[in-house]
Amino acid sequence: MAKIELKNISKKFKDDTVIEDLNLTIKDGSFTVLVGPSGCGKSTTLRMVAGLEKQSGGEIWIDDKCVNDTPPGLRDVAMVFQNYALYPTMTVRGNIEFGLKNRGVARQERDKLVKDISEIVGLTPHLDKKPQNLSGGQRQRVALARAMVKKPKVFILDEPLSNLDAKLRNQMRTELIQLHKRLGTTFVYVTHDQVEAMSMGDEIVVMNKGVIQQADSPMKLYHDPANLFTAEFIGTPAMNMMKMGDVQGLDIQSAAGIGHVGFRPEQALVNASADIEGYAIEGDILTRESLGAENIYQIQARTGVFFVKTFLAPLVAADRVKVTIPYDQLYYFGLGGERLRGIVASPKRLVAAGGI
Amino acid sequence: MVKLLKAVNNTIGGTPIGAAAEDKRTSTRSKQAILRKALRAALRVINVVGLLALVLIFAMPFIWMLSTSLKTLPETMIFPPEWIPRNPVWQNYADAWNTGPFLNYFVNSVVIAVGILILQMLTIIPASYAFARYKFKGSNFLFGIVMVTLMIPAQLIFLPVYLELSAFKLLNTHLGLILPFASSAFGIFLLRQAFMQISDELLEAARLDQAAEWKIIVKIMVPMVKPVLVTFALFSFIAHWNDYFWPLVMTTNETARTLPLGIAKIREVEGVATWNVLMAGNLILVAPILVVFFLSQRQIIKAFVYNGVK
Secondary structure (H helix, E strand, O other), X not given: OOXXXXXXXXXXXXXXXXXXXXXXXXXXXXXXXXXOOOOOOHHHHHHHHHOOOOOOEEEEEEOOOEOOOOOHHHOOEEEEOOOOOOOOOOOHHHHXXXXXXXXXOOXXXXXXXXXXXXXXXXXXXXOOXXXXXXXXXXXXXXHHHHHHOOOOXXXXXXXXXXXXXXXXXXXXXXXXXXXXXXXXXXXXXXXOOHHHHHHHOOEEEEEEOOEEEEXXXXXXXXXXXXXXXXXXXXXXXXXXXXXXXHOOOEEEEOOOOEEEEEEOHHHOEEOOOOOOOEEEEXXXXXXXXXXXXXXXXXXXXXXXXXXXXXXXXXXXXOOEEEEEEEHHHXXXXXXXXXXXXXXXXXXXXXXXXXXX | OHHHHHHHHHHHHOOOOXXXXXXXXXXXXXXXXXXXHHHHHHHHHHHHHHHHHHHHHHHHHHHHHHXXXXXXXXXXXXXXXXXXXXXXXXXXXXXXXXXXXXXXXXXXXXXXXXXXXXXHHHHXXXXXXXXXXOOOOOHHHHHHHHHHHOOOOHHHHHHHHHHHHHHOOXXXXXXXXHHHHOOOHHHHHHHHHHHHOOOHHHHHHHHHOOOOHHHHHHHHHHHHOHHHHHHHHHHHHHHHHHOOHHHHHHOOOHHHOOHHXXXXXXXXXXXXXXXXXXXHHHHHHHHHHHHHHHHHXXXXXXXXXXXXXX
């Protein structure tokens, strides 16, 4: 169990600044997910916590201890790598107990620990096999077991599921959530997949270009994005964005300059009844994706292409539809991409104001 | 041949016309299948024959050596030559062994070849690991120097080395024959390539597992490059086991002389080249190499087929 604090962290690769002045507190016992597009610095941040990469500036604290000069092996951190990084010449048992051996754990205790862990992750029948002879899922379990057996303060997982097929990934996802509940240890997880982030994390850190865009709970991120980047990054399909200049028929009382107006595909109503007050867009349906419980439409409107998602509703057959977005479901972003809150919108030339 | 060509022409270019050609088409198709099968079989035969021919070319001198080693001296001169001696003369081996202090030669050869091998392992593993894994100032330059030594033939440096060894009173000693080969540029190069193929994550995982650097090398890296290491060991062993020039120059008496020098001496006995005894001596010389080769065959093949965990 440990709290991790990053204070004014910066990282340069030669002349290339990847991360500048990053501050982040990862709560004790949390499942924190760092998410962002590739090259956003999330893996680098993680590797600095593990001690595999040395920060160019700033301090890293694990549990009230500055670990700037602590080698990775002594930080009490265990890591699961994307490609598992299992020692190919050792058996599964050898892989799991290598860390224990290096710590000088006695043989008897080692055997007991390996036995317990392999039971938890279901590897008992495979202990004497080499990693080459295991399936992807089993290798993943070995990597997890190797990390778990050391009983670390912090678990670090670097895109551990991206080498698995979709079904196995879902299964491992739930297993990881359960594992976190069971161990109660701090998990730091890196992924570029926002679905993974949303489903697993209790705290999500959205990063872009080495800067933290928002660190919040999944629901907060979804309902209350702090800026344009987070809004567009979280959610499938992504939030629809319209340039303010393209938006017509919307009366906004705001002094601030609005750059974009956005709405979530699932908040838009297709062919809604007239008494729902909202911003209406007309458009042609380009594609229809029917996933059973939900339908996703790609619609071409005057303002551009956008997506609409409906739940448990029959598939719309018409080519041209009217889409209504309730006023309180519109998100406004400033010219610099920052979120603008408290803006009240109403249809033009109408006295009655709808909205928040 | 003309028929075959016609058949091929038919199957490739022959387009059946109309519905009546349906039957013809199926027969053409089956003909085509038979032809393809025949071609494949022919190719396989050619392949096997070619390989056999190659084996024969490489094995011929060896078989000749074995055959000669069991002949009497007059038999070796018979023309046309006979491959199988009428009465195998095993005495040749004893004669070869007794022409000089062969036990001494043998022990010297083993001590020197194995000594060189052990020292080389001790130097090339850390060196190649450092070249492959550490970034330090001048590493490229140093590696360049190592590579340059590959281009310098032994004949060029034997004189300074001889003088040096003589100054240290190391002539006619095992150490004098071992030390000049304590490291190997070729080995460093070979092993460096192998180390470079190992993913960084593996090392990072080991570091997180609190493994000391030497432990990472011994427990993780070296086992992973074992095939390459075995291959290099074999190359090195064979080269130094068979080396004639270097021991010849660096020894002036029998104390540290090796097998190849002993074999060469057989030729000089009695003025006539006793080919049968000489060949018996040669077989004694190559026997240990063959044993080593058979033991490490699998690893050698592995070394040339990259195998990694994906």
